[in-house]
Amino acid sequence: MNRGSSVALFVTCLADTLFPDVGRATVAVLERLGCQVVFPPSQTCCGQAHVNTGYQRDALPLVRNFVATFERYDAVVAPSGSCVGSVRHQHAIVAERAGDNALAERARAVASRTFELSEYLVDRLGVTDVGATYPHTVTYHPTCHSLRMLGVGDKPLTLLRNVRGLTLLALPAAEECCGFGGTFAMKNVDTSTAMLADKIGDVLATGAEVCAASDSSCLMHIGGGLSRLRTGVRTVHLAEILAATDGAA
Amino acid sequence: MSPGDRRLLPVHAPRGVGMLRGSQSFPDAARTALADTQLRRNLGHATATIRAKRAAVVGEVADWEELREAGRSIKADTMARLDDLLIQLEERVVAAGGVVHWARDADEANSIVTRLVRAAGADEVVKVKSMATQEIGLNEALADAGIAAYETDLAELIIQLSGDRPSHILVPAIHKNRAEIRALFARTLPGVDPDLTDDPRELAAAARSHLRRRFLSAKVAVSGANFGVAETGTLAVVESEGNGRMCLTLPRTLITVMGIEKVVPTFRDLEVFLQLLPRSSTGERMNPYTSLWTGVHAGDGPEAFHLVLLDNGRTAVLSDEVGRETLHCIRCSACLNVCPVYERTGGHAYGSVYPGPIGAILSPQLTGVEDNASLPYASTLCGACYDVCPVKIDIPSILVHLRAEHVEAQRRERRVPTPEAILMAAAAWTLADPGRWQNAQTAIRAGRALGRRRDKDAGRIRALPGPLAAWTAARDAPRPPAETFRQWWARTRGGAS
Numbered sequence: 121m122n123r124g125s126s127v128a129l130f131v132t133c134l135a136d137t138l139f140p141d142v143g144r145a146t147v148a149v150l151e152r153l154g155c156q157v158v159f160p161p162s163q164t165c166c167g168q169a170h171v172n173t174g175y176q177r178d179a180l181p182l183v184r185n186f187v188a189t190f191e192r193y194d195a196v197v198a199p200s201g202s203c204v205g206s207v208r209h210q211h212a213i214v215a216e217r218a219g220d221n222a223l224a225e226r227a228r229a230v231a232s233r234t235f236e237l238s239e240y241l242v243d244r245l246g247v248t249d250v251g252a253t254y255p256h257t258v259t260y261h262p263t264c265h266s267l268r269m270l271g272v273g274d275k276p277l278t279l280l281r282n283v284r285g286l287t288l289l290a291l292p293a294a295e296e297c298c299g300f301g302g303t304f305a306m307k308n309v310d311t312s313t314a315m316l317a318d319k320i321g322d323v324l325a326t327g328a329e330v331c332a333a334s335d336s337s338c339l340m341h342i343g344g345g346l347s348r349l350r351t352g353v354r355t356v357h358l359a360e361i362l363a364a365t366d367g368a369a
Numbered sequence: 370m371s372p373g374d375r376r377l378l379p380v381h382a383p384r385g386v387g388m389l390r391g392s393q394s395f396p397d398a399a400r401t402a403l404a405d406t407q408l409r410r411n412l413g414h415a416t417a418t419i420r421a422k423r424a425a426v427v428g429e430v431a432d433w434e435e436l437r438e439a440g441r442s443i444k445a446d447t448m449a450r451l452d453d454l455l456i457q458l459e460e461r462v463v464a465a466g467g468v469v470h471w472a473r474d475a476d477e478a479n480s481i482v483t484r485l486v487r488a489a490g491a492d493e494v495v496k497v498k499s500m501a502t503q504e505i506g507l508n509e510a511l512a513d514a515g516i517a518a519y520e521t522d523l524a525e526l527i528i529q530l531s532g533d534r535p536s537h538i539l540v541p542a543i544h545k546n547r548a549e550i551r552a553l554f555a556r557t558l559p560g561v562d563p564d565l566t567d568d569p570r571e572l573a574a575a576a577r578s579h580l581r582r583r584f585l586s587a588k589v590a591v592s593g594a595n596f597g598v599a600e601t602g603t604l605a606v607v608e609s610e611g612n613g614r615m616c617l618t619l620p621r622t623l624i625t626v627m628g629i630e631k632v633v634p635t636f637r638d639l640e641v642f643l644q645l646l647p648r649s650s651t652g653e654r655m656n657p658y659t660s661l662w663t664g665v666h667a668g669d670g671p672e673a674f675h676l677v678l679l680d681n682g683r684t685a686v687l688s689d690e691v692g693r694e695t696l697h698c699i700r701c702s703a704c705l706n707v708c709p710v711y712e713r714t715g716g717h718a719y720g721s722v723y724p725g726p727i728g729a730i731l732s733p734q735l736t737g738v739e740d741n742a743s744l745p746y747a748s749t750l751c752g753a754c755y756d757v758c759p760v761k762i763d764i765p766s767i768l769v770h771l772r773a774e775h776v777e778a779q780r781r782e783r784r785v786p787t788p789e790a791i792l793m794a795a796a797a798w799t800l801a802d803p804g805r806w807q808n809a810q811t812a813i814r815a816g817r818a819l820g821r822r823r824d825k826d827a828g829r830i831r832a833l834p835g836p837l838a839a840w841t842a843a844r845d846a847p848r849p850p851a852e853t854f855r856q857w858w859a860r861t862r863g864g865a866s
Binding site: 131133135136137138139140141143144159161162163164165167169170171172173174175176177178179181182184185209210213217264265267268269295296297299300301302303304305306307308309310311312313314315316340341343344345347348 | 395396399400403709710713714745746747748749750751752753755756766769772773774775776777789790793794796797800801802803806810813829831836837839840841842843844845846847849850852853854855857858859862
């Protein structure tokens, strides 16, 4: 147990701009557990979209900004498996490719202190019951980067199982990609849509009211499909469920 | 090595020969495949079956992770001294009575094999299933020289009879179901029973009686190789049907075309790979036929053995520190079977004879990335391929690396940047500075006008303008909120941090 810790929130550019509720919920959960949350305002974006599209040179100033912003903190927490994956597995590579080995060293140091939310709650704080109440049926999509890049395992599910009122419904073929893939969703829109169609089929097969995940980007994709098809199923970020104490979100 | 030096290496697979380049970009070819109902059904069924089989037989091996690590490290060691090992392999093969030929590329390999077949006085050859000979378009080159090549692997026979292209490394006819195969056999096999049904046993029997005549008459066989042992000069072919063994033992002359990366240092190394390969590939504990041969032996098997060592771009792959891991591949196709993209598009969409995740990193490196520029993008980077790879090739990282190589090549070769490059540069400029980013967020908030405030469409955007229209072609977009997170933070926490 490591309560009273000081945590720097990396909200991610996507949540900051389009899903601020996810950022507010992350703050709420961490503060409820006794953390001192700070929001370094010089933060912008991890650069993942640039790196994954091939623009590593363009990503370099973003890596530099991330490192300069966060290297003074003992712990950095982000509500996104793929952004943390980028910080942990890509920042040093981007720096090295540009020949900046000093930056690569600093990037590795920051990366070792950067955590996805469920990792931080379960591994660092040692908490599996965050005191949330959420009286809904929920199915959980584990997202590829949380699952395979970070190896968060069943930490998100453990957290959800301890939420009061929540009924967790197993998602068939849960570990299969939803088809988002960053710019893949645009460059290969047909294949992306075919994958999304199957994911939506699996979500609907559970009969859940809510499809949850730990990445706003995957949720934007899945939610965009669920909304377009008027399925009536909502997408909600894990942080929002963990923040709920009165069943709202 | 500077990029300039790298371009001096004249080692990419040449254009105009072989099957490493498609005629369409991946997204275009995929669009066609996605609309093929039969293909989608066949692939979905086949990949799900083989995935489950693999998971079951891998799950029962307690030291699977150690085996994978052993496979990876043997391959890494091999690549680090590939030149020495190849020379050792040549010495051992020659000492055992074989002849070794070095082929820089597909054209050289094809002309070596053509010359050898002619010298053997043959105008037909039987073939063992082989990726290397598909890669170089050997059958087509032989046909041009008036030599008929008969595929003897059942699935390759199906592909050859239908004038199709393989769509999977291990099961090249995965896109066809048995009803389609029955119709094909009824149409193309001479003397076939007109009452042939689509029972797999009957289909196999029809192919068997057709092939038996070929085995008995052929003077020359052509094979690939799964492994070539430097220590002993032993070649290995791993297969399921036994047709390969017929080819390897019956004809008087055996010609083996082997990619230079298939060498392993010692005989004992086979212990690792013969465990990894069948479980990853067919989902079997052990494959039915493993043929090993060392040179020639009087009165036993072929009288003449030729080994053609093929480069065709592999040295270029080896010269790339990040990409060279691709050469560790043992062609098991586990990555195809778990790939959510492959499962939906099938193999033809990749253009090359190497489809799926491994093809998306191998083909662009063999041809030079600009000749297969859409392939590194044919992945969501979900990482399922990396998890199952028996030699731990980090396919997602190599995909990302090749995307960067492509962007840099474009930057070098184009006078005017692509629209995407301009967009990415603008986005990076904006995101590199928190002040500029806040201004951009204000602009994004103007997008609220695209969504409706009330009624059934509240909170959604049905159509976005410009390049973002690709998003709303299939999905709604969220309406930007009235307040960003950082604005909320500044308002409620007084901007303190």
